[in-house]
Amino acid sequence: MPEIGATLREARMRARIDISEIEAETKIRAKYLRALENEEWGLLPGPAYVRSFLRTYAEALDLDAKLLLEEYKLRHERPSDHDLMPIGPPRHRAGRQGRRREPRGIPRWVIVGVVLIALLGILYALGTMTGGSGDSTVSTPLVDTTSTTAVPRPRTTTTSSAAARRRAAETRRRRAAEAKLVRLQIVPTGPGPVFVCLQAKGAGLRIPGVSLQQGATSGTYRSSQFKLRLGNGNARLRIDGKLRGVAHASPVAYIISKGSVKRVNPSQTPSCVR
Numbered sequence: 001m002p003e004i005g006a007t008l009r010e011a012r013m014r015a016r017i018d019i020s021e022i023e024a025e026t027k028i029r030a031k032y033l034r035a036l037e038n039e040e041w042g043l044l045p046g047p048a049y050v051r052s053f054l055r056t057y058a059e060a061l062d063l064d065a066k067l068l069l070e071e072y073k074l075r076h077e078r079p080s081d082h083d084l085m086p087i088g089p090p091r092h093r094a095g096r097q098g099r100r101r102e103p104r105g106i107p108r109w110v111i112v113g114v115v116l117i118a119l120l121g122i123l124y125a126l127g128t129m130t131g132g133s134g135d136s137t138v139s140t141p142l143v144d145t146t147s148t149t150a151v152p153r154p155r156t157t158t159t160s161s162a163a164a165r166r167r168a169a170e171t172r173r174r175r176a177a178e179a180k181l182v183r184l185q186i187v188p189t190g191p192g193p194v195f196v197c198l199q200a201k202g203a204g205l206r207i208p209g210v211s212l213q214q215g216a217t218s219g220t221y222r223s224s225q226f227k228l229r230l231g232n233g234n235a236r237l238r239i240d241g242k243l244r245g246v247a248h249a250s251p252v253a254y255i256i257s258k259g260s261v262k263r264v265n266p267s268q269t270p271s272c273v274r
Helices: 004-014 019-026 030-037 047-060 065-076 091-104 108-130 134-150 152-179
Strands: 182-188 194-200 204-212 221-223 225-230 235-239 242-245 252-257 260-264
Touching: 004 030, 004 047, 004 065, 019 030, 019 047, 030 047, 047 065, 182 194, 182 204, 182 225, 182 252, 194 221, 221 225, 235 252
Parallel strands: none
Antiparallel strands: 182 221, 182 235, 194 204, 194 225, 225 252, 235 242, 252 260
16 A cells, blocks of 8 residues: 555545645645645644544544555554564463462461351351251252342343444444435636635535635535525535546526535525625
8 A cells, every 4th residue: 555645645636626625625734734735744733633533534534544554554553562462471480479379388288277267157157147047047048149240241231232333323423414414615727806605504604605716715514405506607516535627608607515516586586786
């Protein structure tokens, strides 16, 4: 796979998007965007910021953010201390510990005898206090202990599974909503200014009647639908990263949604009366 920075830079240049436009869209400072393209990871605040900025930048360019993140982790992130720990203790240490315990340890039969005597004393005391037989005294704590330790486990597993399913469902809903959004930018071409009135569905006026000069592109906007009125044809539209010409009319109006650009009568769009 090509270098991460080269992939970002080539995608941006293919779409003819200036880095200042990405900065306005993603709210990430231009110096951090350049650091991503140059793979100068030390200029970013930390690994968490690198991953967050990389994901946002890739999505703005319609790249596979997950693939770029996996490539970054593989190439540039160090494994955690837990991953580097050995699976078991070295054999020579276990040997030394065994040799130390053998000469100093108490004989095993003595430990077993002490434990048995203590258990018999406890069972006798419990039988005396409850007035029950030895068999009932032994069986009761065993039943109670088993039921106490077995109950919480299914609840914990069920709660974790439900939380995981909710997170997965929220992620699917968010991605489905993002897939319906269209990105729009107005690019004046001259020779004169162009009057722009832009309304986004559910968000009101995004450009409330502004004359844009050649070279002064608008910001990039996202919505499920736009209603656009231009004072003349001195502009082009960048829709999802692709440039599209407009009709040479005065005025000219469009309704734009995902995969659809429809020219309409100007009366169907806001006027933004000057």
